[in-house]
Amino acid sequence: MLEWIGLLPAFPLAGFLALVLTRGSLPRRIAGLIGVGSIGLSFLLAALVSIEFLGSGLESHTQLLWTWMSVGTFTPGFSFYLDGLTVVMLLIISGVGFLIHLYSTGFMADDPGFARFFAYMNLFVASMLVLVLADNLVLLYLGWEGVGLCSYLLIGFWYDNPANGYAARKAFVVTRVGDTSMAIGLFLLFQQLGTLNIQEILTLAPQQWSEGQGMAVAAAALLLGGAVGKSAQLPLQTWLPDAMAGPTPISALIHAATMVTAGVYLIARTHILFELAPSVQLLVAFVGLATLLMAGFTALTQRDIKRILAYSTISQIGYMFLALGVGAWSAAIFHLMTHAFFKALLFLAAGTVILSLHHEHDIFRMGDMRRKLPVAFWSFVIGSAALTALPFTSGFYSKDEILLAALAHPQYGMLLWLGGVLGAFMTALYSFRLVFVVFFGRDNHQEHASHDAHHVPGAVHEETGIAMALPLLILGVLSLFGGLIHVPVDAVFAHAEAHEETHPSQLIHTVMILVPIFGVMISYLLYGSRPYEKAGQHLRTQILNSPLGRFLNRFWFSGWGMDALYNFVFVKPFLALAQFNRRDVIDQFYTALAELARISNRALVLTQTGYLRWYAISLVGGLVLVIGIGVWA
Template structure:
């Protein structure tokens, strides 16, 4: 069965081709069957492949389908690599991806571009599977660019609204900065090591580069540039909140199990390079910590239900980067998996809420929905508990592993741990702020008669609720991949430290309860203070990152475009063309049709040639 690993990306790719070539002329039931069924087939195949691989006891398996290109010593194969890390990724992508596709068959049922939607979704899943299963960085980069293209198409799916097109372009341009950095890193790797096969170059780097060498640092920094772009980390995190312009299933697919985890996967897959550059690896941790705190503060001030979850995603990816940076490789992948469960659950539940209240997304125009939307209420309750790392939910186990690994890191570990705990505290506040405002209190005018649903929408929510509760008990089989890194295992810290870690998110939930449910504390009194208003404006704007980038990059570029709207380079070529046309008009006048003039011209030409020859 392992030999059929190539079927995993092939099924959704065939689904994409079938939907594109039929140009939306298929009945909706057939489109839904192809769109969701192709990913479902990949999930079934992934289960069989994973069981066979894990039962074999092998550390890895390689399947080369064909040689992609052969240029001198450069012979990248179109090949797939299977180990514990890729097993986790392929199961998460196909499993959670299938649930999202199933949900979308109901969510998008009335959309006129139903077929186009599923064609993009299928292509996205195919590209993501290419990314995580590629045996070399060329195949990985093919999938990397594929998910970038699909994210542009999906975010701007409702392209008739200008703001959606802007959000899609923003995501494409910002991530392109990171992609360029990554491409330069690949060029440098090939130039220095002579291969882009992942395992070969990692082995060669260990042999040829010393710890802290300039080449290791340079390559790691360039790959990190690609990772922060795709995973929306500082300083390239600004695209992700605006990506909420797409339909909600797209938000779940991009922000739960697929695109935003690509950067985490890239660092984990090339972890040996980062271990050879300890300063860069520590930088990964600091980037994750600063990002998770910034995103957490911003989520506190948002009113759009999807934007709150988007900033929550940026924050949770920050925890994964923190884990990678402190060498807790398996803990970071563990959190990647559990995050896929509870964040997909929250996004899909938000989609049900949005549909039920007639596409309203402001939480302050909702309220008191727990009885009207029982499935969404249960989904949000379980998803919120897992997100805040409530004891024995899936998020508790994975976040606990990362924070404990940070605490045990020598030197700055205590600071990283404390920052992560503070981030967990604010996670409790903003998550249950959303929960209490939407489902409790008085309704603000959007009380639905019934909950939008059906088996194809509620079924995925129920399964994700179960995974969000018990997902922490799943063992991720990545120890062999990170055999010399920090393993997902026992930690030795005091009960006081552990208790503090558990208590902080609970304190955050309590504060949210007092402000937004019991109303014992007044948010109006808090916001009446000038310092609170200034902080609110700062945090609501995403710490002014868009403002800064607009003035450093966007506005100067727009100014140059305006003064060069007629294109100076194009004017040069226009001038050359004008001279050519002018010369042509004079040459044409010599064509009179009289033979004697032609003979005279030939004679004059011969005389001139002879005179020049004599003089020279």
């Protein structure tokens, strides 16, 4: 069974080709069957492969499909590498991917681009599988760019609206910054180590480089650049909130569960390089910490349901980076998995809400939806509980592990831990703010709907077919109990992770359990409670009206002004430069050359009179000249 892993990306790729080559002429039922079925086959195969692999006790398995190219000693192959880490990623991608595809058949049922949607989705899954299966960095880069392309195509899926196209371009360009850094990192690794095979790099690097050596630091930092771009961490996080312009299942699959965690995967995959560069590893931790706090504060002020979830995603990936930075590799992967479950659940539930309310995104135009949208409500409650890390949900176990690992960091343990706990508090605050505002309180939807003339005021009824409810159910179960799964990555990180059992004090444990609960309570007080509704509202207005509160609200709402900052630092100067160079300064030289050619052309044209005698006399002139040279010279 293991030799069949080449088929894993082949199924979705075949689905993509089938859907693209028929150009949407297939009936929806068949297009959906192809789109979902191909991922389903992939998932089945992934499950069988995983069972066999984990049962066999092998450490890794490499499958060479064919040699991609052969240039001197550089022979990257289309070869797939399987180990515990890959297995986890495979199951997440194909499993969550399958559920989201299934959900999409309901969500996109009325969309004219149904087949196109599934074609892109299939291509995405194929690329993502190549990314995690690749045994060399070139093939990984192929998958990396493939998912970037699909992300671009799917963010701009509803291309009728120019804003969506703008968001897609923004995502593409911003991630390109990281990708370029990663490409340079690849060049550096190849130039220094002479190979791009990941396993060879991981064995060669410690032999060639001592810890903290310049080249190791440079390589790790460049790879980190790529990871930061893809995973929307500081300072390249600005694209992800705008990426919410795509259909909601896209946000669930690409911008929450899989693609944005590719950076985490990359760092975990090349963790030995990062251990060789302790300064970069520390940088990873602080990038994660800064990102999770920044995104947490920003999420608190957003009004768009999907943007809240997007910032929450950025924040949660910040946790994963924090874990990577303190060397808790398996904790990072564990959180990656649980996050995939509960964030996919939250996005899909948000999709149900949005669809049921006729594409309403503003949470303050919702309210009191818990009886009207029971499935979405319970999904949200479960997902938010896991996101907040309430005890015994999946998120609790993974976040717990990360925070304990952060605390164990020799130098900055306390600082990282406090930051993480503050982040957890913020998480509780903003996620239950979302739940309370949307599902409790007064129904603001009808009110607003009747104000809008073009908005058809219709009775809200929940859009849930079996195709949409079943994924929510499964993901809900996984979000609740996913924490009991043990990620089989011990072998991958065995030599890297010191498993010294730290015994933190009872106080630490208590704090970590109580902080989220405390956050939920405050959130309830401010947004949810009926008895104190007046008081909560009063408090909110008071906070918002105080100068500091107003400033912070606006500052956080704009995502810490990062967009404006980039606009000022990069976009404006670039546009000014482009404006200056409109007539292309360097091109003047070539224009002059062209002008010279044109002038000499005109001069030569004069010699072409079209008269036969003229040509004959030129001939004779040449003859006289040549004979003259022969006779007199």
